[in-house]
Amino acid sequence: MTHFLVTRILSALLALLGVICLVFLLIHLIPGDPVEVMLGESAQPTDKETLRHALGLDLPLHQQWWIYFKGLLHLDLGTSLFSGRAIVDLLIERIPATLYLSLVSLLVAIGLALPLGLVAAVRQHTPLDYGAMGFALFGMSIPNFWMGPLLILIGALWLGWFPVSGREGWNAVVLPALTLGTAMAAILARMIRSSVLEVLGEDFMRTARAKGLSSTRAVLHHALPNALLPILTLLGLQLGGLLGGAVITETVFAWPGLGLLMIEAIQQRDYPVVQAAVLCISMTYIVVNLLTDLLYAWLDPRIQFTTGEG
Amino acid sequence: MRISFQEHRDLRPNRSLVCSPIGSAKRMLHGFQLNWRLWLMVLGLISIVGCTESLPDYTLRFGLANSPTNLDPRYATDATSARLNRLLYSRLVDFGEGTIPIPALATWRELSPIHYRFDLQEPRPLFHNGARLSANDVKATYASILNPATASPHRGILQIITRIDTPTENTVDFFLKQPDSLFPGYLVIGILPANLIAKGHPFHDHPIGSGPFQFLERPDDTRLVIERRADGQRIEFVRIPDPTVRTLKLLANEIHLLQNDLPPELVTYLSTHKGITLQQRQGANFAYLGFNQLDPVVGQELVRKAIAHAIDREHIIQFVLRGRARVAQTLFPPEHWAGHASLSGYAYDPEEAKRLLKEAGYDHDHRPTITYKTSTDPFRLRLATIIQYQLDQVGIDVSIQSHDWGTFYGDIKSGRFQMYSLAWVGVKSPDIFRYAFHSDAIPPVGANRGHFADVVADRLMIQAEQTLNRQEQQALYRTLQARLLDTLPYVPLWFEDHYALASTTITGYQLSADGNFDGLSQVRWMGPPSVPPTHLARLYP
Numbered sequence: 001m002t003h004f005l006v007t008r009i010l011s012a013l014l015a016l017l018g019v020i021c022l023v024f025l026l027i028h029l030i031p032g033d034p035v036e037v038m039l040g041e042s043a044q045p046t047d048k049e050t051l052r053h054a055l056g057l058d059l060p061l062h063q064q065w066w067i068y069f070k071g072l073l074h075l076d077l078g079t080s081l082f083s084g085r086a087i088v089d090l091l092i093e094r095i096p097a098t099l100y101l102s103l104v105s106l107l108v109a110i111g112l113a114l115p116l117g118l119v120a121a122v123r124q125h126t127p128l129d130y131g132a133m134g135f136a137l138f139g140m141s142i143p144n145f146w147m148g149p150l151l152i153l154i155g156a157l158w159l160g161w162f163p164v165s166g167r168e169g170w171n172a173v174v175l176p177a178l179t180l181g182t183a184m185a186a187i188l189a190r191m192i193r194s195s196v197l198e199v200l201g202e203d204f205m206r207t208a209r210a211k212g213l214s215s216t217r218a219v220l221h222h223a224l225p226n227a228l229l230p231i232l233t234l235l236g237l238q239l240g241g242l243l244g245g246a247v248i249t250e251t252v253f254a255w256p257g258l259g260l261l262m263i264e265a266i267q268q269r270d271y272p273v274v275q276a277a278v279l280c281i282s283m284t285y286i287v288v289n290l291l292t293d294l295l296y297a298w299l300d301p302r303i304q305f306t307t308g309e310g
Numbered sequence: 311m312r313i314s315f316q317e318h319r320d321l322r323p324n325r326s327l328v329c330s331p332i333g334s335a336k337r338m339l340h341g342f343q344l345n346w347r348l349w350l351m352v353l354g355l356i357s358i359v360g361c362t363e364s365l366p367d368y369t370l371r372f373g374l375a376n377s378p379t380n381l382d383p384r385y386a387t388d389a390t391s392a393r394l395n396r397l398l399y400s401r402l403v404d405f406g407e408g409t410i411p412i413p414a415l416a417t418w419r420e421l422s423p424i425h426y427r428f429d430l431q432e433p434r435p436l437f438h439n440g441a442r443l444s445a446n447d448v449k450a451t452y453a454s455i456l457n458p459a460t461a462s463p464h465r466g467i468l469q470i471i472t473r474i475d476t477p478t479e480n481t482v483d484f485f486l487k488q489p490d491s492l493f494p495g496y497l498v499i500g501i502l503p504a505n506l507i508a509k510g511h512p513f514h515d516h517p518i519g520s521g522p523f524q525f526l527e528r529p530d531d532t533r534l535v536i537e538r539r540a541d542g543q544r545i546e547f548v549r550i551p552d553p554t555v556r557t558l559k560l561l562a563n564e565i566h567l568l569q570n571d572l573p574p575e576l577v578t579y580l581s582t583h584k585g586i587t588l589q590q591r592q593g594a595n596f597a598y599l600g601f602n603q604l605d606p607v608v609g610q611e612l613v614r615k616a617i618a619h620a621i622d623r624e625h626i627i628q629f630v631l632r633g634r635a636r637v638a639q640t641l642f643p644p645e646h647w648a649g650h651a652s653l654s655g656y657a658y659d660p661e662e663a664k665r666l667l668k669e670a671g672y673d674h675d676h677r678p679t680i681t682y683k684t685s686t687d688p689f690r691l692r693l694a695t696i697i698q699y700q701l702d703q704v705g706i707d708v709s710i711q712s713h714d715w716g717t718f719y720g721d722i723k724s725g726r727f728q729m730y731s732l733a734w735v736g737v738k739s740p741d742i743f744r745y746a747f748h749s750d751a752i753p754p755v756g757a758n759r760g761h762f763a764d765v766v767a768d769r770l771m772i773q774a775e776q777t778l779n780r781q782e783q784q785a786l787y788r789t790l791q792a793r794l795l796d797t798l799p800y801v802p803l804w805f806e807d808h809y810a811l812a813s814t815t816i817t818g819y820q821l822s823a824d825g826n827f828d829g830l831s832q833v834r835w836m837g838p839p840s841v842p843p844t845h846l847a848r849l850y851p
Contacts (some may be wrong), residue, residue: 260532
């Protein structure tokens with residue numbers, strides 16, 4: 001177990017280092033000059049040079065990288081070129097909103113996908129199965145930028161139950177979470193269906209039924225737990241995607257999260273904020289994937305065993 | 311007897327019979343089924359993270375497409391920040407009718423061509439921290455901008471200042487390197503308290519000015535709350551990037567006011583809606599087509615003239631902009647003191663365009679090809695497509711390249727274009743001509759991005775700036791604009807109107823000529839709010 005843990009954590013750290021390098025290079029690879037962004041077109045060349053020196057942009061690349069890396073270790077991500085605010089403060093302000101939206105979306109997705117996937121598996125090749133999978137196809141096909149306004153029209157304008165956008169009030173999360181959650185539920189439902197179908201044919205399921213368990217009990221207590229592994233992997237990936245990929249949904253619903261921050265920073269060419277947001281999202285993916293791997297190993301002892309031998 | 315969770319699991323009679331290969335997975339699922347405390351904790355956590363403070367109902371909400379990026383006037387360059395900073399800070403000089411500089415905080419006298427004296431008008435306003443604004447604050451603000459260490463983007467134009475003196479508490483003297491009759495028009499930056507500048511106060515986060523509104527809070531980057539000093543009315547600016555969602559929010563009365571930045575069809579839709587009022591006013595934001603003069607195709611004056619004749623601006627304004635614009639012939643509208651009302655431009659004439667192209671050496675078999683750069687904004691892209699079609703009709707092939715704003719603007723500033731469309735926003739002082747068209751103003755020194763070079767135009771710009779008599783100056787600027795229309799570094803398109811859409815629950819908002827938010831000083835609720843706050847008692851006794 002220790003060997004498995006150390007290997008996984010080391011590989012995650014390696015991936016993180018790669019991400020840090022790429023994110024650092026971002027400022028040097030994309031077109032544009034941060035100094036010009038800050039001072040505008042009318043700035044004098046001497047002023048530009050002064051600021052370039054003050055920002056350390058005239059130093060050799062490896063020295064700049066080292067300064068950037070040391071800053072990261074001290075949680076110093078720099079300041080926004082436009083607002084002048086510390087980027088750490090901006091992230092602290094935005095991350096809880098994204099985290100909250102992602103968690104609620106995940107609950108919506110599980111709440112929708114679990115019954116749909118199970119019903120589709122248990123009632124295979126019946127109208128219920130076709131209906132559930134039709135919904136899944138529908139959910140996957142509708143883009144968020146269309147689903148969002150549609151839900152606003154129904155939920156906020158026609159019914160008046162939820163606010164159109166923003167994060168004020170307890171019910172403000174419903175529409176963005178439904179928008180994000182339905183797309184995820186669609187993929188999850190299909191995965192649950194195929195996973196459960198595979199398990200339903202196993203010997204231990206026959207044993208469970210033979211000992212007199214009801215069909216519902218057999219499915220919930222024996223089929224579902226054994227079908228969890230691939231579902232968990234997908235959930236991990238999806239959660240990473242949710243945390244980093246809520247950009248469109250956050251823009252549509254003016255949800256003050258990380259995605260909206262990144263979009264604003266890209267539009268304004270606020271390079272340090274873009275760097276920090278990309279780093280944050282990449283780190284989320286790495287951490288969630290690491291946790292999924294560890295959870296996977298904890299759930300299925302055969303995995304760590306195999307890894308240990310290999 | 312209290313049965314613990316573990317005991318309950320162990321009492322299950324059939325557990326050993328089921329030889330599931332994934333025992334721990336099962337245990338985990340059982341845990342989820344039974345451990346309702348875990349679910350309660352998750353829900354509790356979500357509600358703690360999710361609950362945000364809601365503002366009371368009497369706050370008036372203003373929908374914005376973009377958040378203000380910097381509330382420190384020394385650094386703010388975007389239009390939203392500039393408009394908000396006008397509410398929070400006061401300035402020495404403002405612009406009046408005909409965009410002529412007029413006194414705001416101070417009147418001025420020209421003691422010599424290089425010496426201006428500004429006298430602060432009494433009563434001098436109080437800063438939001440209670441201190442009274444003085445000449446020292448003015449000096450400290452401009453000295454801070456002129457300090458290279460501040461890295462202010464406004465330093466460029468103000469570098470003409472060599473010294474600032476404060477002979478009295480009410481008087482500020484500015485000494486210049488050289489005569490510049492447009493100088494008072496440069497002093498429009500909000501004044502900050504000198505003692506806070508010295509302490510390095512974070513004005514970008516906590517602005518302290520002497521304007522009619524004071525900063526209250528910024529709950530997050532998408533919301534900003536300010537309070538009117540006269541009566542305590544609160545205004546919350548809410549950033550809603552998506553125009554459709556902004557529209558829906560106004561319809562749902564979640565915001566009460568919108569200004570500009572909507573596609574024309576949404577403006578028309580909202581204007582016909584009961585409960586929404588539309589105000590419209592002619593604007594001065596100048597939309598144009600720019601060209602790279604070094605390019606072998608659009609570098610030819612004949613081709614640019616053909617393009618000018620090929621574009622049906624009247625029809626685009628009527629059908630695409632829904633009448634909310636007027637045709638432009640030059641950078642300033644006719645009502646500007648330096649504008650040129652009698653200038654006649656290029657009429658829509660496809661036959662003339664074809665003739666000019668033929669004269670330039672092009673025909674049906676040898677069509678000029680132009681790459682047209684624009685942003686990814688859907689409306690700008692639609693306009694580009696229409697212009698592409700109209701140019702195709704006279705024999706010009708156009709390929710459109712749309713990039714995100716940062717890349718597009720970066721390309722334009724670096725001269726990586728053949729033809730592009732853009733607009734000058736909020737331009738008031740005629741020194742823009744030198745900045746945009748003088749042959750010495752090639753980036754990075756200026757904004758002559760197309761490398762336009764014309765000896766006559768250069769001479770007229772310099773002469774106009776050095777002339778101290780306003781009438782002579784006006785005549786020179788008019789001659790210059792006629793010259794620019796003849797040589798066409800830009801093909802002028804139109805001036806887009808400003809509009810404001812307001813809920814009928816509010817009244818008194820006056821749309822300003824340059825699209826600023828000064829009208830918020832007079833805005834009122836139609837009736838008293840449902841729960842009048844104590845601080846509004848003066849409004850609704």
